[in-house]
Amino acid sequence: MSPRPVGRTQNCGAAEGRVRLDQARAFLDVAELVGAEDNELATPSVATALAVLAGIAAADAACCTVLGRRARGQDHRQAVDLVAQVAHGGAAMSRHLRRLLAVKDDAHYGLLHVSHQRATAALRQARQLVDTAADLLDES
Incomplete structure (x- = not known):
């Protein structure tokens, strides 16, 4: 029995997974660089x-490589359910992604600044997601 579909998805494979992993690494590299600076107002956000x-x-990246599809709905939380279906790390990835998405609106659109503590946690969660996705792509 195959897992039940989760929202709107798009077919993809290992090649697309590699592209998304490269993008994830670039976003994370810049996030870590910005997070290391000492700007109290904008940097944590x-x-x-x-x-x-x-x-x-x-x-x-993980979903494309392992499941052959990725979430494409308006609600990024669909990706939380989909990534949970990835064997070997999906449950942890789902938790990390859920936590990141919980701060998305404040970080992207909020008028209040994200604290250094929340930014540090977000960077840690993103690092876990990127590292797990990289491990999954190396296994494929």
């Missing part, structure tokens, strides 16, 4: 926003 993008791209 910007680092968090980029960490969210890295996490979404890493989840896409």
Whole structure:
């Protein structure tokens, strides 16, 4: 029995997974660079926003490579359910992505600044997602 579909998806494979992993790494590299700076106003929010993008791209990479499809609905939370179906790390990826998406609106659109503590947590979660996706792509 195949897993039940989760929202709108798009077919993809290992090649697309590699592209999304490269994008995830680029987002994360910039997020970590920005997060290392000492700018109390914008830096934590910007680092968090980029960490969210890295996490979404890493989840896409894992889903494309392992499941052959990625979430394409308006609600990124569909990706949380889909990535949970990935064997060997999907449950943890789902948790990390859910936590990142919880700060997405504040980081991308909010008028309040994201704290350094939340930014640090977002960077850690994004790093876990990128590392797990990289491991999955290496196995394929």
